[in-house]
Amino acid sequence: MDKGCLYIVAMPIGNRDDITERAKQVLSAVELIAVEDTRHSRPLLQALGINTPLLALHEHNELKLVNRLVEQLSAGGTIALISDAGTPLISDPGFPLVRACQQAGVRVVPVPGASALICALSAAGLPTDRFLFEGFPARTSSARCDQFTRLKDAGMTLVFYESSHRIVHSLTDMAAIFGVERPAVMARELTKLHETIVSSTLGELVTLVSGDPNQQKGEFVILVAGAVQDTQTLDPEALRILAILAEALPTKKAAALAAKITGVKKNLLYQQALELQQAE
Structure with a gap:
């Protein structure tokens, strides 16, 4: 277990057996686990045989706790961040802490797993x-x-x-x-x-x-499902990307690269690039 690390640990989204062995090892070894809701996480962690101290970290208090946690990590502490289910930060709290750690030079280690x-x-x-x-x-x-x-x-x-x-x-x-x-x-x-x-x-x-x-x-x-794209027209985002590329690249290269980025047919993009060129 490396010192001075924040571990972002994915938890099961329902079935407890989806917890990874690495996640269990990390959660057992860190000094503190920051959880979204202690009432939810404590029974799950105890069922997994993990008795590490918990700290509630949610949208209502995370800004107040960030500095304290970053200081603890900077001093060599080890903390795991989990959410109630799935991967932390994906529609769950934790972004302010991760950003503050990155800015402070604290190592952030992802421990991947389930995500709905x-x-x-x-x-x-x-x-x-x-x-x-x-x-x-x-x-x-x-x-x-x-x-x-x-x-x-x-x-x-x-x-x-x-x-x-x-x-x-x-x-x-x-x-x-x-x-x-x-x-x-x-x-x-x-x-x-x-x-x-x-x-x-x-x-x-x-x-x-x-x-x-x-x-x-x-x-x-x-x-x-995404909208069915009209093969004869381009959406505004595809036009924007094409216009930017056309300013710096030959027409064919701009169309080819825009096709890779947007998924729109190269021939349609090429025709549109020619029209942009003529309009100038």
Whole structure:
């Protein structure tokens, strides 16, 4: 166990057997474990035979504790950071501490493991070459709809987390903005007893979840297929990337590189680059 290190340790998202041997070794050896909720983590850690002292570190107190923890690490201490489930910092607390450690020259060591995001993507059957993780949607319907509207034309798989309290409302807003026929996948209670992965359309998912209270329980990952890209038009982001590259590279090279970055066909980008060139 190296001294003066902050270990970022991934925890199981449901099934306790998904804990890694390395994670157990690190959690047993460090001087302190910073946890999101001691009431949740203590029983799990004790079941794993880990009795290391715990410190609650959550969104309401993390800014106050950062300096203290960085000082402890700088003096040679060893601390592990975990969240209630999955990989810390992925829609969970910890960013201020990790950033402060990096700025202070404290070594930060990732101990990888489970992540609901990656777990859902691997089993969803939607494209994974490009995806956008949005975390939890906004809490109010108007803010959610604004968020979804900004993402409506994105050509990549969209991934959201959602809670049982807002799952029906979020799916309803998604169907209204993305369209009821947009392909989507609902992954619920991943790795747990009642794990459910449903591949359908947003409209059908709204009907399913609204009509079955059991499907409204647990923790959710919602994956929405990217918008079908019109082969005759380019989205604004592809145009922006092409324009930047065209300023510094020959037209063919700019189009080829833009195609690798955006996934848009090279011929379409080349034609657009020629049009940009003529417009100048």
